[in-house]
Amino acid sequence: MLAKLSQEEKLGLMFDLIHAFRIVKKPVETALFLQDLLTANEIRNLAVRLRIAKLLLAGKTFEEIQNTIHASSATITKVSVWLEQGGDGFKNVISRLPSRIKMPKKLPHGPIEYHLPQLLIALAQYGLAKNETESLANFVDKLNTKKSTDKDLQESFDRYFSTLKR
Numbered sequence: 001m002l003a004k005l006s007q008e009e010k011l012g013l014m015f016d017l018i019h020a021f022r023i024v025k026k027p028v029e030t031a032l033f034l035q036d037l038l039t040a041n042e043i044r045n046l047a048v049r050l051r052i053a054k055l056l057l058a059g060k061t062f063e064e065i066q067n068t069i070h071a072s073s074a075t076i077t078k079v080s081v082w083l084e085q086g087g088d089g090f091k092n093v094i095s096r097l098p099s100r101i102k103m104p105k106k107l108p109h110g111p112i113e114y115h116l117p118q119l120l121i122a123l124a125q126y127g128l129a130k131n132e133t134e135s136l137a138n139f140v141d142k143l144n145t146k147k148s149t150d151k152d153l154q155e156s157f158d159r160y161f162s163t164l165k166r
Contacts (some may be wrong), residue, residue, distance in 0.1 A: 007110075018104050020033065021033075028135065029137070031129075031135075031139045035139070035146060036087065039146065039147070039150050040146045040147035041147065045145060048069060048071055048075065049075070049078075049079050050090070050093075050094070051069055052065055052069070052071055052075065052076055052079040053079050053082075053087070053090040053094060054094050055069075056079065056083055057083070057090070057091065057094055058081055062077075062080075087100045099127060100127060100132065101129040101132050103129045104122040104129075
């Protein structure tokens, strides 16, 4: 498919893709865009590569990474080589990644009047963490649905094309 395109058309494809990522500003927009653009496996593979780069930049060993996210040594090696050959994109993005919001461990004990600021902060943190967790779970559910749909489409295409070959 791409071999039949002119260099100008190929550049136009890359231009649109690069600017499509630039346009999305909010995590929800990004999630929706990724869902529409990529298969569930492609999204998971990209997420694994990003995490590998993050762990490598944090000084983790190949073995630690394999034990943490169960990635193959080939994938870890590829990401490591990409980082060594430049990795500016990874480094730039990873340095700006926000931390996930964690659920508060425990609320302060005693009368509320004495702990109102801490209690309000903990409740706000709880609400943000709950919202973030629900949004991520919803995204994963949609990915699983998409994976099933992709599989059904592939099976339909395979059946159709196998009848044409006869």
